[in-house]
Amino acid sequence: MYGDYFSLKERPFSLTPDPDFLFLSESHQRALDHLLFGLESGDGFIVVTGDIGVGKTTVCRALLRRLPERFATALVVNTLLTEKELLRTVLEDFGVTVPGGTRKDLLDALNRFLRFHLLAEAEIGRRPVLIIDEAQNLAPSLLEQVRLLSNLETEKRKLLQIVLFGQKELQEKLRLPQLRQFDQRITVRATILPLDLRETSRYIQHRMSVAGASGSAFLSPAAERLIHRRSRGVPRRINQLCDRALLAACVRNAARVEREDVVRAAESLFGGSKGVGWAAWPWRWFRLGRGGAA
Ligand SMILES: Nc1ncnc2c1ncn2[C@@H]1O[C@H](COP(=O)(O)OP(=O)(O)OP(=O)(O)O)[C@@H](O)[C@H]1O
Ligand SMILES: [Mg+2]
Structure with missing residues (x-):
């Protein structure tokens, strides 16, 4: 659905174990x-x-x-x-x-x-x-x-x-x-083992490139960090989150995925805010308290 929007030849985050997309962590x-x-x-x-x-x-x-x-x-x-x-x-x-x-x-x-x-x-x-x-x-x-x-x-x-x-x-x-x-x-x-944060970022970039995307930084660093936390570095969960988050960015007419797109993707996939992890909450409230968007 967002393929044309991001100029992709194929779906970058399909759930099939396609070795063409192999990323070697x-x-x-x-x-x-x-x-x-x-x-x-x-x-x-x-x-x-x-x-x-x-x-x-x-x-x-x-x-x-x-x-x-x-x-x-x-x-x-x-x-x-x-x-x-x-x-x-x-x-x-x-x-x-x-x-x-x-x-x-x-x-x-x-x-x-x-x-x-x-x-x-x-x-x-x-x-x-x-x-x-x-x-x-x-x-x-x-x-x-x-x-x-x-x-x-x-x-x-x-x-x-x-x-x-x-x-x-x-x-x-x-x-x-x-x-x-x-x-x-x-x-x-x-x-x-699951991917660490750096590998998660490289994994996402790799799959986007194989799917035909040119350029880099399709996700903001904050979006990548949240994807890593919510997926716990598990590629299948990363794929699910990226797929939804790219769609959300496309619907917003945005050039890259922001943290908020990942929040929305995670909510629709895993429901509510469960599993965001305790570490996220004080930080979120702190940001809100200062008038920033979480
Ligand atoms: N190293 C990798 N490079 C690219 N994609 C990967 C990699 N590891 C996993 N994936 C992607 O993650 C998803 C799940 O991968 P896969 O089906 O191989 O997991 P699995 O460990 O066999 O899962 P299960 O425990 O359910 O059998 C697939 O979409 C696959 O393309
Ligand atoms: Mg398997």
Whole structure:
């Protein structure tokens, strides 16, 4: 709606995890480096965790783009599956014709596929990697199944490398006594953190530029600070706030987003003034008391 107004080619703050918009904060960069390095060095088991909306799926898609050709990947995004469905999905994603029959038939098919790749790697050069997003939803029995897949190995190396992305509950799940063995298998762990204030500002500028905006400073410094506080640095919340605030600025016919636009955006998104944070209030009243706009 405000696209023409700000001369944009596309929506800058869409909620889809589009890797074209990837912004590498220190922690996103570190997670991606750990993933690429871990997979290159043949690490069996990698787990990436982070808060809701912090950018796990975005990093996962960026990883898929950056992994060299020599990796064959299977991506599982629906984690509310039975054990057989999980095996079936993995096989299908690796492009294997899925046999009917028992769980054992499926496991045998996967084993054949992995051993074929191991033997043929020198010629066709592809290493199988299983990536599971939303892994916090995997039932403990399914996590156990995943662990068993990670057991497929020769004397020298793993046949299948596994990467799990999940919200913080995944970490809690992995501490359950029945999953201790699973936890011990993890060779690389990375956590994606929310953005700090400086990163939030660069993130907003980056997304605007990718969307085709020329110039800079689409938001006043006070607007950026409020976006950072109300989003707590979580990119999905930053996107929601920026989208509404840009619309509010456009409706006002203004050239940039002011703090008041963010206040309005936050109210319409999250309701009232809840969550503004205590620190904002004395300051607001102080400003009002002196006749300034909060
Ligand atoms: N590093 C980043 N660069 C650009 N955009 C990002 C980044 N991280 C997150 N986003 C944006 O934030 C939103 C949420 O990202 P994403 O879906 O990847 O989060 P998530 O951690 O997978 O969330 P959930 O916990 O719900 O699975 C998306 O619109 C995405 O484009
Ligand atoms: Mg996700």
